[in-house]
Amino acid sequence: MAEAILRMTGIGKEFPGVRALDGVDFRLLPGEVHALMGENGAGKSTLIKVLTGVYSIDSGEIELAGDRVAFAGPLEAQKAGISTVYQEVNLCRNLSVAENVFIGREPRKFGRIKWGEMRRRTTALLRQLDLPIDVSKPLSHYSLAIQQMVAIARAIDIDARVLILDEPTSSLDAGEVAQLFRVMRRLKEQGIAILFVSHFLDQIYEIADRMTILRNGRLVGEYVTAELPQVELVGKMIGRELAELERLDERPPARTSDPLVEATDLGGRVAPFSLTIHEGEVVGLAGLLGSGRTEIARLLFGADHAASGTLRIGGDQVTLRTPRGAMARGVAFCSENRREEGLVPELTVRENLILALQARRGWSRPVPRKKQDELVAKYIKALNIRPDNPEMLIRNLSGGNQQKVLLARWLILEPRLLILDEPTRGIDVGAKAEIQKLVVELSDGGMAVLFISAELDEVLRLSHKVAVLRDRRLVAELPNDDTLTTDVLMETIASGGAK
Amino acid sequence: MKTLALPRQLPGRLPRNYLPVLVTGALFIAMFTAGGIRYEGFATGQIILNVFIDNAFLLVVAVGMTFVILTGGIDLSVGSVVALTTMIAASLLPSTPSFLVILLVLAIGGVLGAAMGAIIHYFEIQPFIVTLAGMFLARGLCYTIGTDSIPISDPTFTAIAQTRIDLAPELWISPTVLIALAVVLVATYTLHYTRLGRNVYAVGGNEQSALLMGLPVARTKIAVYTISGLCSALGGLLLSFYMLSGYGLHAVGMELDAIAAVVIGGTLLTGGSGYLLGTVLGVLVLGLIQTVISFEGTLSSWWTKIVIGLLLLVFILLQRLIVTTGVSRER
Numbered sequence: 001m002a003e004a005i006l007r008m009t010g011i012g013k014e015f016p017g018v019r020a021l022d023g024v025d026f027r028l029l030p031g032e033v034h035a036l037m038g039e040n041g042a043g044k045s046t047l048i049k050v051l052t053g054v055y056s057i058d059s060g061e062i063e064l065a066g067d068r069v070a071f072a073g074p075l076e077a078q079k080a081g082i083s084t085v086y087q088e089v090n091l092c093r094n095l096s097v098a099e100n101v102f103i104g105r106e107p108r109k110f111g112r113i114k115w116g117e118m119r120r121r122t123t124a125l126l127r128q129l130d131l132p133i134d135v136s137k138p139l140s141h142y143s144l145a146i147q148q149m150v151a152i153a154r155a156i157d158i159d160a161r162v163l164i165l166d167e168p169t170s171s172l173d174a175g176e177v178a179q180l181f182r183v184m185r186r187l188k189e190q191g192i193a194i195l196f197v198s199h200f201l202d203q204i205y206e207i208a209d210r211m212t213i214l215r216n217g218r219l220v221g222e223y224v225t226a227e228l229p230q231v232e233l234v235g236k237m238i239g240r241e242l243a244e245l246e247r248l249d250e251r252p253p254a255r256t257s258d259p260l261v262e263a264t265d266l267g268g269r270v271a272p273f274s275l276t277i278h279e280g281e282v283v284g285l286a287g288l289l290g291s292g293r294t295e296i297a298r299l300l301f302g303a304d305h306a307a308s309g310t311l312r313i314g315g316d317q318v319t320l321r322t323p324r325g326a327m328a329r330g331v332a333f334c335s336e337n338r339r340e341e342g343l344v345p346e347l348t349v350r351e352n353l354i355l356a357l358q359a360r361r362g363w364s365r366p367v368p369r370k371k372q373d374e375l376v377a378k379y380i381k382a383l384n385i386r387p388d389n390p391e392m393l394i395r396n397l398s399g400g401n402q403q404k405v406l407l408a409r410w411l412i413l414e415p416r417l418l419i420l421d422e423p424t425r426g427i428d429v430g431a432k433a434e435i436q437k438l439v440v441e442l443s444d445g446g447m448a449v450l451f452i453s454a455e456l457d458e459v460l461r462l463s464h465k466v467a468v469l470r471d472r473r474l475v476a477e478l479p480n481d482d483t484l485t486t487d488v489l490m491e492t493i494a495s496g497g498a499k
Numbered sequence: 500m501k502t503l504a505l506p507r508q509l510p511g512r513l514p515r516n517y518l519p520v521l522v523t524g525a526l527f528i529a530m531f532t533a534g535g536i537r538y539e540g541f542a543t544g545q546i547i548l549n550v551f552i553d554n555a556f557l558l559v560v561a562v563g564m565t566f567v568i569l570t571g572g573i574d575l576s577v578g579s580v581v582a583l584t585t586m587i588a589a590s591l592l593p594s595t596p597s598f599l600v601i602l603l604v605l606a607i608g609g610v611l612g613a614a615m616g617a618i619i620h621y622f623e624i625q626p627f628i629v630t631l632a633g634m635f636l637a638r639g640l641c642y643t644i645g646t647d648s649i650p651i652s653d654p655t656f657t658a659i660a661q662t663r664i665d666l667a668p669e670l671w672i673s674p675t676v677l678i679a680l681a682v683v684l685v686a687t688y689t690l691h692y693t694r695l696g697r698n699v700y701a702v703g704g705n706e707q708s709a710l711l712m713g714l715p716v717a718r719t720k721i722a723v724y725t726i727s728g729l730c731s732a733l734g735g736l737l738l739s740f741y742m743l744s745g746y747g748l749h750a751v752g753m754e755l756d757a758i759a760a761v762v763i764g765g766t767l768l769t770g771g772s773g774y775l776l777g778t779v780l781g782v783l784v785l786g787l788i789q790t791v792i793s794f795e796g797t798l799s800s801w802w803t804k805i806v807i808g809l810l811l812l813v814f815i816l817l818q819r820l821i822v823t824t825g826v827s828r829e830r
Contacts (some may be wrong), residue, residue: 075713090711092704095697096770104694104714112692154712286507 001325005030005065005193006051006082006162012059013046015396018387020046022217023060028162028193028444033184035196035208035225039400039428041098043217044197050166052142065161072362082165087171089147091154093140099124100139101154109219129183145176149183152326156187163187163197165402169203181207199428201230218493234429248277249458257281257446258315260448261300266309269295273474274468276308277417282439284463284480286456286489294336297419300450301333302326314416327360330416334406334423336452338399342406345395349385349405350376352394357410379408400431407435411442418442424458436462456486468492500618505675509817518821519765519814520777526810527780530787544670550786555675556581558758558782561764562686563730565756565778566723569690570703571770572626574724576615577731578635578753580608582746583637584735588648588656590743597655605732612728616721630724634754641747645714648746651739660740675737682709682733686726687745687775699723703770763814 006028013021028034038044049055051062053071060067064080071077074084091100098119099106107121109115122135131149139147148168155163165184169177184207198204204211205225209234213220213236220236230294268293277283285293298304300311302320311318313329320326323333335341344352355378358367362370376390379468383404387396392403403423409417420439424432442450452457459466460480466489468476477491478484535542551558560577567574584604591600611633619629651657663671690696698719701709710716738749764781766773788806792798 074711078713090705090708092708092712092771093703094704095700099697099701103697104712106694106697108694113694113697398725 003030003066004028005323007046007063008051008060009063009276010045010060011050011057011062013050013055014058018396020217021050021057024214024217024219025214025222026219028159028195029192029210030193031188032209033188033194033196035198035204035211036214037204037233037237038212038214038220039430042214042237042333042428044214045166045433046217047214048084048166048195048197068346072376074211078155078158078160078192081159081161082164083160084157084160084166085148085151085155085168088166089144089151091139091147091151094138096136097126097133097139097142097150098135100150101125101135101157105158108112108474116468122153126150126158127432129153131180131183143176145172145180148172152183152187156190156192156431158411160192162193162195164197166197167199168196169198169200177203177269202234205230205298225263237429242303252256262312263300264310264312266299266305266306266311268299268304269472270299270469271473272309273467275474275477277448277450279416279466280443280446280461282451284459284466285450285452285469286459286466287493288454291469291493292474294421295472296469297333297450297452300326301331301415301419303333324359325334327356327415328414330413331419332356332413332415332417333408333419335420336403336422338406341400343394345393346392347394349354349380349397351392352405353409353412355377356407357412359412375412378413383438384407398427400427403431403435404425407438415447417448419452421452422454423451424453424455428448432458456489460484460489470496500785503550510611515773519818520706520774522781522817523764523780523784523814525778527784527787528539530784530791534787534791534794535643538791541790541794542650544641544667546790547783547787548666548670548676550783550790551676551679552673553741554782554786554790555673556595556734556741556750557753557760558679558779559682559730559737559783560734560753561757561782562679562682562752562775563630563727563734564761564772565691565764565766565775566686566699567626567727568700568758568761568768569770569773570720570723571706571768572619572723573629573630573768574596574612574615574719575627575754576611576637576729577727577734577756577757578610578750579634579641580728580731581735581738581750581753582641584608584648584732585739585742585745585749586641586747587669587795588736589651590644592651592653592656597653601736604736605729608728608730608732608735610723612731613721613725615728619724620717620720626724635676638747644745644747646747648744651743656740657743660743673740678733678737682730683775683779690775695763700771703772705771716726756785756807759811763810765818767818783801799829801802820824 004027008026009023010028011021011024024043024047026047036044036047046055050057053073053076064082066454069080071080092103095103101122102118107117119135126133126135129149130150130324131146131147133142138152152163153419168180172180196208208225210224212222213233215237257279259276260279263273263275265272265274267273273281273296285296289291295304299306301495302323302325305321311320313331318329344355350372354367354372361367373390380390384406385401385404394405397405407423423435439449439451451459451462464481465480466478466484467474468478470491472492475496478492531542531547535558558583564574564577581606586710587604587607591603591729615633618624618625659674662674662679663670664674674797676722690699700715701714702716702719706716739745743747749767759779761778762768762781763784764773764777764779785807792802
């Protein structure tokens with residue numbers, strides 16, 4: 001086997017109250033794509049931050065091409081040949097593509113920037129990556145995928161030997177992912193070592209040669225991708241059997257009960273639609289991004305105003321003007337944008353959990369501290385929130401655990417209708433299974449759930465019936481019986497419900 | 500080979516960033532034409548040259564302000580630094596050679612700017628607050644020198660004030676216009692053909708990214724406030740040539756005129772987008788409004804402020820529109 005370009009041995013890193021990395025070994029060979037796998041909170045991000053000098057290490061050592069190194073920051077790591085491209089591209093979108101590749105090291109003559117040469121060299125560089133774009137246009141003119149590839153081009157032109165791609169595919173569509181993978185293969189041929197992080201198992205199996213699995217800050221092992229079946233991989237990542245995931249497939253039939261929510265010709269930023277949600281029923285909303293899923297959720301939560309139609313909740317006709325009004329009627333909405341619309345990152349887990357309850361009581365009646373602690377302890381336990389320290393700042397939690405805190409915030413209110421908008425996006429398999437299980441339990445307990453997700457098999461697994469959206473129009477309502485499959489759903493979305 | 504679909508091209512070859520500059524240019528032409536139709540003796544070249552002559556100091560200050568705003572900052576101290584410069588120059592000139600005075604006030608302006616830039620960057624304090632403090636400091640220093648207007652009778656200064664450079668029959672400019680235009684040219688070159696200039700745009704676009712790309716963010720931010728301080732001092736000198744006096748009440752509220760000129764010139768207050776040409780046009784538009792109102796005769800000069808206020812509002816709305824449609828095009 002070739003000599004490793006990067007070797008990390010016995011890496012340990014501790015944060016107050018958390019042992020983030022514990023004796024982790026990791027090595028990267030030149031010319032390979034190496035996947036770093038693990039649940040949220042397993043230590044992937046910490047390992048990358050340690051490697052790029054964002055964090056210092058408490059124990060262990062890092063060797064780059066045989067030399068022991070310790071970086072004081074991402075810049076030093078970049079100078080040594082380790083470049084990182086993040087999901088959110090760290091470039092200046094107001095500058096041209098060529099400038100983004102060359103800024104800080106522009107070709108000059110007597111201090112005067114040679115724009116022509118800069119554009120020529122960028123064009124040549126991007127052509128190598130099969131990206132024949134106009135490099136004089138601002139970066140903001142191009143899609144996120146192209147922006148990421150420009151970031152990669154900058155990194156390899158600075159002479160990167162190790163390229164770290166942290167969740168680069170989360171916001172890309174299938175065609176863009178294929179293009180990114182072509183570029184990655186090209187770089188691999190040039191002998192660049194690529195460290196790849198992604199939540200999409202299919203992508204890992206398509207592109208990665210080898211993988212390193214972490215769990216709870218410890219090394220599980222290093223594997224050749226082709227020799228490790230997906231089921232075993234998931235098992236190693238979450239450390240328990242897949243049975244829990246499988247069991248969800250047996251969905252009890254929908255209970256017949258009183259309708260909780262009846263929307264009749266309700267319209268606003270979506271075309272008027274009619275939808276009924278019963279108590280204890282999970283209704284899935286399926287459709288592409290921008291098809292109107294979130295708009296329906298916002299209408300039912302009073303965040304948007306209805307322009308037409310009527311809405312009945314629990315038999316009473318209501319006009320929702322504000323989310324407060326909806327909350328008073330037992331509607332809870334867990335937003336898809338957990339960073340911007342959900343979390344208050346500077347507050348602790350406890351404070352975030354209690355937020356909605358406090359809002360409903362009003363500022364003049366604070367929730368007693370004893371009651372807070374009881375509730376928080378109960379939900380941390382019930383939802384298996386890790387680490388189980390209520391006084392930790394929520395921004396220090398992993399994505400999956402943040403999501404659980406948000407869910408708990410609404411569950412404390414004991415809502416009658418829970419709207420979940422993309423609750424499992426960007427979180428790992430283990431947390432995903434836990435959240436899905438929770439949805440089933442809640443609906444079994446009589447809560448109505450409106451479940452929005454881009455992943456059709458997830459919608460299918462959890463829902464009693466599925467409403468299909470296309471172009472801001474509800475085009476079909478399908479009962480989830482044995483005949484409904486993801487293929488049928490996809491066809492319905494594609495055809496717009498026309499038979 | 501399959502490639503990603505390229506985004507839609509804009510009609511024509513001009514980037515959409517130029518749009519606000521074009522609008523300002525069109526506005527200037529429209530105002531000039533309308534004035535020419537309405538008033539006798541308005542549509543002459545000298546009217547435009549007079550706008551330059553009367554606003555040369557504002558132009559220089561606005562150039563410095565453009566650098567600061569391009570990084571996403573703001574400099575409220577410029578008007579006070581202009582006043583301080585006239586005050587120092589007027590009080591020292593009777594006893595000190597004029598070239599020494601000029602070097603001294605430029606140095607004071609630069610050092611003040613650099614100090615504010617360093618405080619803004621290293622203590623991570625909002626530029627608004629730091630330069631507000633600078634504004635009070637400089638204005639206060641004026642009154643420690645003297646509370647009354649001090650006349651300037653230095654031969655060099657009066658010579659510059661009285662020189663007329665004839666361009667053609669019936670067309671002339673003052674030396675201050677040449678100085679201001681030289682500043683504009685040097686600044687344009689700096690912004691577009693030097694690393695410092697490109698770093699200014701990068702820092703304004705996304706400071707965090709600029710840092711991660713290894714750009715000298717600290718040096719850039721301190722540099723723009725130094726440039727603004729230098730420009731304010733130079734603007735103060737030009738004002739001394741124009742007024743031939745130093746006074747603590749000179750240039751009150753001028754920082755706001757400079758900001759208005761930059762914004763009307765199409766530079767985004769959030770940074771990262773804008774051109775010096777726009778700032779020049781912005782100053783011209785502001786100057787022409789005053790000319791139109793003086794031609795009208797019956798209107799009080801406060802109408803200038805009202806028109807500037809309306810224009811600012813329109814331009815900020817226009818920018819908002821461009822930014823939001825730009826975003827919706829991207830995704």
